[in-house]
Amino acid sequence: MIAPDLATAIYALRDLLEAAQAVVPFTGAGISTECGIPDFRSPGGFWTKNRPIPFDEFLASREMRDESWRRRFAMLDQFGDAQPGRGHRALASLYRAGKVAGLITPNIDNLHQASGIAAADVVELHGNTTYALCLDCGKRYELAWVREKFEINGDHAPDCACGGYIKTATISFGQAMPLEAMERAEQLTRASDLFVSIGSSLVVWPAAGFPLMAKRNGARLVIINREPTEFDDIADVVVRHDIGDVLGPFIAH
Numbered sequence: 382m383i384a385p386d387l388a389t390a391i392y393a394l395r396d397l398l399e400a401a402q403a404v405v406p407f408t409g410a411g412i413s414t415e416c417g418i419p420d421f422r423s424p425g426g427f428w429t430k431n432r433p434i435p436f437d438e439f440l441a442s443r444e445m446r447d448e449s450w451r452r453r454f455a456m457l458d459q460f461g462d463a464q465p466g467r468g469h470r471a472l473a474s475l476y477r478a479g480k481v482a483g484l485i486t487p488n489i490d491n492l493h494q495a496s497g498i499a500a501a502d503v504v505e506l507h508g509n510t511t512y513a514l515c516l517d518c519g520k521r522y523e524l525a526w527v528r529e530k531f532e533i534n535g536d537h538a539p540d541c542a543c544g545g546y547i548k549t550a551t552i553s554f555g556q557a558m559p560l561e562a563m564e565r566a567e568q569l570t571r572a573s574d575l576f577v578s579i580g581s582s583l584v585v586w587p588a589a590g591f592p593l594m595a596k597r598n599g600a601r602l603v604i605i606n607r608e609p610t611e612f613d614d615i616a617d618v619v620v621r622h623d624i625g626d627v628l629g630p631f632i633a634h
């Protein structure tokens with residue numbers, strides 16, 4: 382069913398949530414746009430103007446590492462203050478109510494954790510951009526520390542004491558997908574009885590694999606996205622209204 386209006390969508394979603402025991406939300410860029418974070422993949426978006434730096438170039442060139450950090454700090458100035466939106470807060474409410482065991486997201490903005498979901502229960506398919514890791518020894522670095530060193534060094538990225546390169550904890554183009562996160566995402570999906578895709582076009586792998594996996598395992602499927610997706614036909618409910626408007630009523634006060 383494609384929800385004909387907002388009220389019907391909220392009503393249908395409430396019914397499904399009440400009946401479900403194991404809800405697994407899958408969230409894409411669309412849930413964070415109301416927080417002021419643009420969808421970088423969208424036409425005209427950041428990535429169409431700034432070619433992403435592939436992982437092999439990051440490794441091969443100090444200039445690329447410096448450029449990568451320069452961009453990160455520019456983004457920090459622009460989006461560093463972003464706060465969770467209504468979608469994030471509604472999901473955190475469902476989590477606190479015991480309905481949500483874990484959440485899967487390719488988003489790297491840390492807003493689910495900021496809304497109150499334990500970091501261990503947010504499965505990040507593309508990592509997290511709000512802190513950094515040494516690529517060799519795995520030591521964690523905070524962005525403020527990296528920035529301070531960067532500026533002291535005359536706009537050169539610092540390296541780890543072990544000699545490894547320090548990079549935001551994200552998965553870059555050409556970098557291996559995190560195996561543990563992928564496995565956890567599959568487990569959650571298979572164990573779910575209600576899979577809710579929110580703000581994802583479900584085009585990019587691995588996002589595209591999850592709705593089908595959930596459906597094949599007998600879960601109900603809800604897709605909330607402005608644009609149609611190729612999985613709308615197999616969804617139990619399709620909602621094409623604003624995410625914040627649809628999920629706002631599920632925020633517990």
Ligand SMILES: [Zn+2]
Nearest residue numbers: 515518541543
């Ligand atoms: Zn190191």
